[in-house]
Amino acid sequence: MSATPTTTRPRRSKAAAPDAARSALTPERWIEAATEVLVDRGIDSVRVDVLAQQLQVTRGSFYWHFRDREELLRRVLQAWRERATEQLTLRLEGAHADPREQLRDVISLPIRGRAAQRAARIELAIRAWARRDAMARQFVDEADGARIAYIAQVFSSLGFGVAEARWRAFATYAYVVAESQIAAPIAQLQRAERDRFIEQLMQLPLPG
């Protein structure tokens, strides 16, 4: 079996003879590498040749796992969605808790450690990509919609009507997104103080 498959070779069945590159790299490894390049250098640099070089494998070995670059990009978005959905699911599992606690969770999420910071960087890169790409845009819109719907549910549990729950959810989500995107200098302690303040503000009933 040739060690230099061409980029146009059709995908072979799993029954084919083993290939060093194929066994060494899982599709997940390619997706991870693509995500790294997306974050560090932007979507235009997420190319099969760039990734193959970085992973020190042949371009051809890419085609064991993916039809083309488009499929890889879709898998990057799907992997991101799975993680985002997982986060949401974890919160929904805690749905027996006081909705006030759930709201606190939503607002304090972005400051939760290194994993959250990495997730924020990936999300920012995907948002930048979505600005010019319809497929990425669709994934981002779906994620935003699902999160706002979840937060709206929390406000409904707090007794607010449908429209008001959605408006409060949008404003709360905007605040959370801004915390990870807007670099207004603020110390960790002040940020926690601001979070508590916003948490209270978002729950105030309008007079009348």
Next chain:
Amino acid sequence: MSATPTTTRPRRSKAAAPDAARSALTPERWIEAATEVLVDRGIDSVRVDVLAQQLQVTRGSFYWHFRDREELLRRVLQAWRERATEQLTLRLEGAHADPREQLRDVISLPIRGRAAQRAARIELAIRAWARRDAMARQFVDEADGARIAYIAQVFSSLGFGVAEARWRAFATYAYVVAESQIAAPIAQLQRAERDRFIEQLMQLPLPG
């Protein structure tokens, strides 16, 4: 005078003989074209050769106005800052008005017509660029800082203390930015309703 100046030729004084390309294109035209390409195709496509081709002039004519690509990019950011500052100045001029009116202005800004939509697209492109570029990052951070400071001033006029005014300003600014970035489907009328609601919510005093 040669019609094909090289890219390394030093900038000539204005006293030099006239040149067709030089007289035809102002620096502002290059900056505008660069901004268009930035919005449509991202920062990596903002290159002298791409712009020259689009403007149908020689690459060399670029160097009548700019030392290099870096200088063009700085001018793009400066042009954006000028417009952003101008908007802020216009609002500050209306500083005799009721701060409640000023807050309404801040919140309803993003839906004000075509020019605002174009400005939002440019700002989004610059934010995407800032994610991976220190110079762009600095301009974005400055703009965010100046706007939050302005909104905080409005909340101070409404009687809130320094910290609280800043927190409310941050949340309000987050809401405004999200309105231009998050594509949660909402009809124009409902959006205006939401704006009015958030405007009231942001002004509620915390009990106790």
